[in-house]
Amino acid sequence: MLANKRIAVIGAGHIGTALIGGLLKAKLLDAKNITAARRDAAALEELRKRFGVHVTPDNRKAVKGAHIVILSVKPQTALAVLDELAPAMDESQLIITVMAGIATETIVKHLGKPNPVVRAMPNTPVLVDQGATPIAKGAHASEEHLRLAESVFKAVGIVETIPESLMSAVTGLSGSGPAYIYMVIEALTDGGVKMGIPRVTARRLAAQTVLGAAKLVIETGKHTAVLKDEVTTPGGTTIAAVHELESKGLRTVLMDAVVTATKRADELSDTYK
Ligand SMILES: NC(=O)c1ccc[n+]([C@@H]2O[C@H](COP(=O)([O-])OP(=O)(O)OC[C@H]3O[C@@H](n4cnc5c(N)ncnc54)[C@H](OP(=O)(O)O)[C@@H]3O)[C@@H](O)[C@H]2O)c1
Numbered sequence: 001m002l003a004n005k006r007i008a009v010i011g012a013g014h015i016g017t018a019l020i021g022g023l024l025k026a027k028l029l030d031a032k033n034i035t036a037a038r039r040d041a042a043a044l045e046e047l048r049k050r051f052g053v054h055v056t057p058d059n060r061k062a063v064k065g066a067h068i069v070i071l072s073v074k075p076q077t078a079l080a081v082l083d084e085l086a087p088a089m090d091e092s093q094l095i096i097t098v099m100a101g102i103a104t105e106t107i108v109k110h111l112g113k114p115n116p117v118v119r120a121m122p123n124t125p126v127l128v129d130q131g132a133t134p135i136a137k138g139a140h141a142s143e144e145h146l147r148l149a150e151s152v153f154k155a156v157g158i159v160e161t162i163p164e165s166l167m168s169a170v171t172g173l174s175g176s177g178p179a180y181i182y183m184v185i186e187a188l189t190d191g192g193v194k195m196g197i198p199r200v201t202a203r204r205l206a207a208q209t210v211l212g213a214a215k216l217v218i219e220t221g222k223h224t225a226v227l228k229d230e231v232t233t234p235g236g237t238t239i240a241a242v243h244e245l246e247s248k249g250l251r252t253v254l255m256d257a258v259v260t261a262t263k264r265a266d267e268l269s270d271t272y273k
Pocket residue numbers: 010011012013014015016037038039040041043059072073074075077081098099100121122123124175
């Protein structure tokens with residue numbers, strides 16, 4: 001789908017670079033069809049050397065002739081960059097935005113043209129091709145545009161299509177989610193250390209336990225309750241620990257975390273209109 005497309009990445013920082021790396025690794029398009037833009041000249045030169053892509057500090061130059069424009073500057077820079085890009089964009093160009101809290105409607109408003117926009121909320125595991133990226137189409141985007149965006153993010157993980165109204169909720173779940181899981185890994189590690197396991201060993205065991213459990217959920221398609229029942233022997237160690245987790249409210253705490261992060265995402269979105 002992407003083979004003959006030219007892509008401009010405006011704001012080639014962590015997420016933008018991960019997307020460039022993923023696209024090239026998956027051989028979805030040639031490096032010469034990608035232009036990366038940011039202000040730092042040394043960082044641009046590094047991108048050129050590492051990936052062989054075109055680089056420029058000039059955003060308007062970057063979007064010239066691009067079929068797809070990926071916007072990955074920080075949200076607080078977004079409106080200024082959109083205003084800067086407006087005269088250089090034509091309305092056929094597909095915009096894929098990963099910028100948190102910036103609605104597709106806001107992008108169209110600032111560009112002053114009815115460009116198709118697909119909004120995405122990747123998470124940091126895109127850096128190791130294990131991202132979870134919900135995507136949503138704006139008013140002027142078609143199913144075809146959505147599929148194009150899907151193929152970009154599939155290069156770095158899994159993709160789920162959602163209505164844009166759920167963007168704050170997915171930000172609270174999978175966008176912020178890696179931080180919750182790092183805390184879980186850290187706490188399990190500390191538990192192991194408290195019981196005498198060397199820290200490095202405990203951390204490796206804890207992280208692999210999270211990875212392995214997640215893989216079982218994804219690959220077997222079994223309900224998590226069934227998988228949990230499979231490891232809880234009557235009168236055994238796991239059910240004793242499950243009782244402890246239930247009595248201390250683990251589920252409620254995690255549900256509340258998603259609700260709180262969603263509300264915060266809504267608040268932040270209100271500031272970027
Ligand atoms: N990190 C995450 O977990 C995550 C998850 C989902 C969504 N996002 C979204 O992804 C976007 C990027 O996040 P990130 O973590 O990749 O941030 P980042 O590493 O800071 O990348 C942003 C890049 O934008 C460049 N930039 C700043 N001003 C610019 C301008 N006027 N024109 C062109 N480039 C400019 C910066 O480079 P220079 O200083 O060299 O210009 C920087 O490399 C944000 O909007 C964020 O909301 C991030």
